[in-house]
Amino acid sequence: MAYDILIKEAKDLSEDKIEQVIEFMRFLKYSAQNEQKKPTNNNIAFHRSINPLADEFIMMAENFDETPECFKEYI
Secondary structure, X not given: OHHHHHHHHHOOOOHHHHHHHHHHHHHHHHXXXXXXXXXXXXXXXXXXXXXXXXXOOOOOOOOOOOOOHHHHHHO
C-alpha cells in the first residue's frame, strides 16, 4: 500500500525533485542504520567539564562590561 502511494505521488514530480526524494530516502536509511549502531546502555554517563578552557588564561579588556561609546546615546 505504501509503495502505491509513493509511486502515485512521484508521478507528478519533475526529475530533479525525484532525485531529491531519492537522496532523502537514502538519508533516512543511513540515519536508521546509525541509530541501530548506537549503544543502548544507559549506565554510561557522559561528563562535561565546567570550563573547557579552564587551564588556559583568557585575557579580557578591563572595560569589557562597559557600554561602547557608539551605543551610549541609546541608553
